[in-house]
Amino acid sequence: MSILEIKDLHTSFYTPLGEVKALDGISFKLEKGEILGIVGESGSGKSVTAYSILQILVPPGKIVSGSIKFNNQELVGADENVMQTIRGNKISMIFQDPMTSLNPVYTIGNQLTEAIKLHTERQDEAASLRALEMLRLVGVNEPERRLKQYPYELSGGMRQRVMIAMALSCEPEILIADEPTTALDVTIQAQILDLIQEIQRKFEMATILITHDLGVVAGMCDRIIVMYGGKIVETGSTDQIFYNPKHEYTKGLMRSIPSKVRKKERLVPIEGTPIDLLNMPKGCAFCPRCPKAMKICLERIVDPIEIESGHYTTCWTAVKEMITSGDAVLLPEEEVKEHDIRNQ
Amino acid sequence: MTSAINDNNQKEEYLLEVRNLKQYFPVRVGFMKSLYLKAVDDVSFGIKKGETLGLVGESGCGKTTVGRALLHLYKPTSGEIIFKGKKIQDKESLVKFRKKAAMVFQDPYSSLNPRMTVGDIIGEPLDVHKLYINKEERKARINELMNLVGLSSEHATRYVHEFSGGQRQRIGIARALAMSPEFIVCDEPVSALDVSIQAQIINMFEDLQKKLGLTYLFIAHDLHIVEHISRRIAVMYLGKIVELAAAEELMKHPLHPYTVSLLSAIPIADPKRARTRKRIILKGDVPSPLNMPSGCPFRTRCPRATEACAGFSLEFKEVSKDHFVSCILY
Numbered sequence: 308m309s310i311l312e313i314k315d316l317h318t319s320f321y322t323p324l325g326e327v328k329a330l331d332g333i334s335f336k337l338e339k340g341e342i343l344g345i346v347g348e349s350g351s352g353k354s355v356t357a358y359s360i361l362q363i364l365v366p367p368g369k370i371v372s373g374s375i376k377f378n379n380q381e382l383v384g385a386d387e388n389v390m391q392t393i394r395g396n397k398i399s400m401i402f403q404d405p406m407t408s409l410n411p412v413y414t415i416g417n418q419l420t421e422a423i424k425l426h427t428e429r430q431d432e433a434a435s436l437r438a439l440e441m442l443r444l445v446g447v448n449e450p451e452r453r454l455k456q457y458p459y460e461l462s463g464g465m466r467q468r469v470m471i472a473m474a475l476s477c478e479p480e481i482l483i484a485d486e487p488t489t490a491l492d493v494t495i496q497a498q499i500l501d502l503i504q505e506i507q508r509k510f511e512m513a514t515i516l517i518t519h520d521l522g523v524v525a526g527m528c529d530r531i532i533v534m535y536g537g538k539i540v541e542t543g544s545t546d547q548i549f550y551n552p553k554h555e556y557t558k559g560l561m562r563s564i565p566s567k568v569r570k571k572e573r574l575v576p577i578e579g580t581p582i583d584l585l586n587m588p589k590g591c592a593f594c595p596r597c598p599k600a601m602k603i604c605l606e607r608i609v610d611p612i613e614i615e616s617g618h619y620t621t622c623w624t625a626v627k628e629m630i631t632s633g634d635a636v637l638l639p640e641e642e643v644k645e646h647d648i649r650n651q
Numbered sequence: 652m653t654s655a656i657n658d659n660n661q662k663e664e665y666l667l668e669v670r671n672l673k674q675y676f677p678v679r680v681g682f683m684k685s686l687y688l689k690a691v692d693d694v695s696f697g698i699k700k701g702e703t704l705g706l707v708g709e710s711g712c713g714k715t716t717v718g719r720a721l722l723h724l725y726k727p728t729s730g731e732i733i734f735k736g737k738k739i740q741d742k743e744s745l746v747k748f749r750k751k752a753a754m755v756f757q758d759p760y761s762s763l764n765p766r767m768t769v770g771d772i773i774g775e776p777l778d779v780h781k782l783y784i785n786k787e788e789r790k791a792r793i794n795e796l797m798n799l800v801g802l803s804s805e806h807a808t809r810y811v812h813e814f815s816g817g818q819r820q821r822i823g824i825a826r827a828l829a830m831s832p833e834f835i836v837c838d839e840p841v842s843a844l845d846v847s848i849q850a851q852i853i854n855m856f857e858d859l860q861k862k863l864g865l866t867y868l869f870i871a872h873d874l875h876i877v878e879h880i881s882r883r884i885a886v887m888y889l890g891k892i893v894e895l896a897a898a899e900e901l902m903k904h905p906l907h908p909y910t911v912s913l914l915s916a917i918p919i920a921d922p923k924r925a926r927t928r929k930r931i932i933l934k935g936d937v938p939s940p941l942n943m944p945s946g947c948p949f950r951t952r953c954p955r956a957t958e959a960c961a962g963f964s965l966e967f968k969e970v971s972k973d974h975f976v977s978c979i980l981y
Contacts, residue, residue: 348845448935462936492709493872494933497916501932519846522918526925545922563850564920565879573857574879576850580815 308379310513311337311360311481316373316383318352318359327584329355329368331537337481340511342504344528344545346518346560350584351534353517354403357483361394377481396426399474403486405466409458415469416454419476426477441472445502464495468502475506482507483515488523500527521564525549530617533557536582536592538608543618553614554622556593591623599624665697665733666866667721667752667834672730674713674720678941688940690716692890694730695967698834703860703867705881705898707874707913711937713890714870715757718836721868722752734834750780753827757839759819763811769822770807773797776829796825800855817848824855834866841876853880874917878902883973886910889940889948891965896974906976909949947979955980 318330330352337343345353358364360375362382375382377393402408410418419438423429429437435454442450445468458466467487474482484503488496504527507514516528524531524545531548533541533556541554552558559577579596588594590605597604604623611619612626674691691713698704708714720727723745732739739748753776756762763772774793776782783789794804800821811819820840827835837856841849853876859865871877877884878898885895886909894907905911912931919925933952938944944951950960963979970981 348847464936492937493874493916494709494912495936496918497930497932500918501930520918521846521920522925525920525922526918549920549922560847561920563847565850565853565875574850574854576854577847578851580817581845581848 309336310339310378312374312376313356313360314374314376316356316359316375317371318355318364319369319371321367321369322585324585328537328587329584330359332373333534333537333539335532335539335542337513337515339480339513341529342507342514342516342527344516344518344524344531345534346521346524346531347534348519348581350536350581352537353519353534354485355537356534357400357485357515357517360483361398361400362390363394392426395422395474395479396477397479398481398483399477399479400483400485401467401470401474401487404490405463405470406490408470409466411458413457414454415456415458415461419454419469419473422473423476437476438472441476442469444475444506445469445472446498447472463491464498467491467495467499471499471502471506475510478510479512481513481515483517485517486519487516489518489520496523503527521549521560533560536587537584538592538621539611540593540622541618541620542611543614547615547618551614551618553618553620553625554593555597555599555624556622557620559596559598591621601627664699666700666735667868668697668731668733669717669721670695670731670733672717672720672732673728674716674725675728680941686941689890689943690940691720693965694887694890694892696885696892696895698866698868700833700866701860701864702883703869703881705877705884706868706870706887707872707877707884708887709872709913709937711889711940712887713940714872714887715838717887718754718838718868718870721836722749722754724754750830751832752834752836753830753832754836754838755820755823755827755840758843759816759823760843762823763819765811768808768810769797769802769814772811772822773807773825773829776826780830782830792829796828799828799859800825815848816844817851820844820852821855824852824859828859828863831863832865834868836868836870838870839872840869842871842873849876856880874902874914886913889937889943891948891977892967893949893978894974894976895967896976900971900974904974906970906974906981907949907978908953908955908980912954947977 314334315332316330317332320327320329345356347353359370370383373383416435416438420434423434423437438454439450442453447453447465447468488499491499500523516524518524528545531543531545532539533554535556541548541557548557552561562575563577565574577596582592591608594600594604601623609621609623609626611621613619614625672691672694675687675689677685678688679685694717706714706717719725721732734748737744739745770793773796774789777789777792783792793807797804797807802821841852844852857880860867869877869880881898883896884898884901885892888909894910905914912933915931931954935952938951946961946963947965950956960979965977967975967977968981969975
């Protein structure tokens with residue numbers, strides 16, 4: 308059974324300029340002990356997904372409809388008291404910016420023990436001991452001294468370690484890491500990613516890793532979700548996504564990374580500009596930038612089709628490929644013919 | 652640093668040459684007492700005409716300061732900057748140099764004035780250096796620049812907030828190109844952009860270089876991008892250049908332990924290779940530049956450090972042809 312199951316989740320921000328559909332019907336499952344990567348560019352809805360799960364959306368953001376099931380318990384519409392027993396306890400989160408996610412006027416010890424006291428039986432002495440143990444676990448040197456220090460006295464990498472210690476102190480079942488290393492330097496990033504991986508293996512936590520860096524997910528994740536314009540456009544195992552991308556957006560992403568293999572060749576960018584969430588096309592959100600857009604892409608979105616085991620995409624060109632190669636078509640053939648799949 | 656680069660007999664070829672550049676900032680550490688933060692400490696290099704020199708390093712290593720000190724946005728503490736064989740020393744030579752050198756900044760959001768139209772932003776260098784005779788000529792030049800960077804000339808009357816990050820960076824580049832410079836300092840020009848947009852901007856830098864014969868100093872922390880665009884790469888650590896070599900040579904045969912660990916720390920966007928490769932994870936953080944270790948600045952984190960490193964006076968050695976490194980091991 309999946310530890311987390313999200314079905315048809317819609318989250319919107321009601322701005323003065325109109326409704327912004329940050330999440331437009333996303334569904335996915337998170338299995339026990341796996342690392343799931345969510346990639347996408349800014350505005351694709353990756354962070355909003357995390358915020359929706361924990362229900363820490365800031366107004367005017369609101370979950371409109373859908374279901375989030377954690378161990379079969381429905382979280383959408385759940386009481387705030389219920390959410391408080393889950394947030395930071397069963398599901399915890401590491402935020403992007405370690406510089407601003409710690410309170411500057413409290414000591415590290417104070418902030419670390421807060422969550423422990425709130426969610427576990429451990430109080431005073433025991434809570435401090437637990438905090439010490441956590442700091443040791445995440446590899447902070449001189450943990451006794453750190454407990455008495457304030458965030459400004461620590462470096463960025465150190466602060467991120469403290470954040471991780473805090474997130475893990477209640478032994479959560481799910482860890483959500485939202486761009487945990489974006490604000491850090493590469494050598495420090497390597498340290499932190501290693502740490503997350505090591506701890507994840509130790510506790511067999513289910514982990515959601517949100518990032519825009521394809522290099523990070525390649526090395527760490529079991530499965531990957533690619534998001535664009537508030538929708539999941541492709542999901543599959545890491546190898547499937549990297550070696551056999553099917554959605555035109557994923558293909559474009561893969562082409563645009565400079566890598567050793569294609570050195571000195573010209574980069575192939577994705578043309579056009581990022582999506583404007585206030586002004587979304589009726590069909591596929593990627594359509595205006597897609598080199599292979601067809602008539603049908605403008606009008607409607609295909610339901611996720613399974614390319615191979617566990618590999619789904621919502622791209623019409625993938626459907627077209629399947630039809631032309633004579634593979635089993637999952638859609639009624641007439642329907643596809645009716646829309647006349649062909650290049651514009 | 653008695654640099655071999657300076658004594659190089661090819662020095663005539665350099666468009667821009669930096670000799671023993673030092674940039675110290677005073678930092679107050681209590682009443683009446685101040686220390687010097689050595690942001691850039693004795694850096695020398697040269698850039699040939701039409702080439703791109705990449706400058707990489709972690710935050711706080713002084714790479715941006717090098718770029719800014721080059722253009723005299725800070726007054727360098729000491730050192731020489733020689734452009735086309737002429738030393739930049741007085742106001743006259745500086746004004747001349749600034750007409751030929753420009754800068755593209757990291758953050759396309761804060762480096763463009765929100766109260767000015769795009770046309771005025773791009774036209775400002777023209778105004779400052781009085782590079783036009785009448786309004787029509789100014790307008791024509793602005794249009795030409797906008798077309799050059801892939802913006803349509805209708806955008807000239809709009810304001811910056813109407814543009815996306817990638818488009819803003821194009822505006823910043825058009826502004827840098829306004830005086831037809833020969834040399835551009837690109838200070839992390841793509842790090843604030845989405846992956847899909849980064850490639851567009853990188854390609855544009857390359858196209859412009861070919862078309863206009865530009866010379867770049869390309870500053871970035873992303874080694875993949877630097878490798879892609881640069882002919883030679885310099886690696887900085889704590890205010891010093893620790894290694895300098897041709898891009899391919901540096902990626903294939905890194906010598907300095909810092910370069911080696913930096914290369915191994917970059918995530919590879921290829922699952923199979925990412926799983927199998929060996930990584931060197933550096934311990935600890937970058938030391939504070941106010942409290943630098945003696946000898947080699949990297950020795951506190953270096954996996955191959957020995958006691959002798961504390962007494963090592965940095966010296967740039969040419970290990971193989973055009974491959975310079977400053978490490979006791981070589």
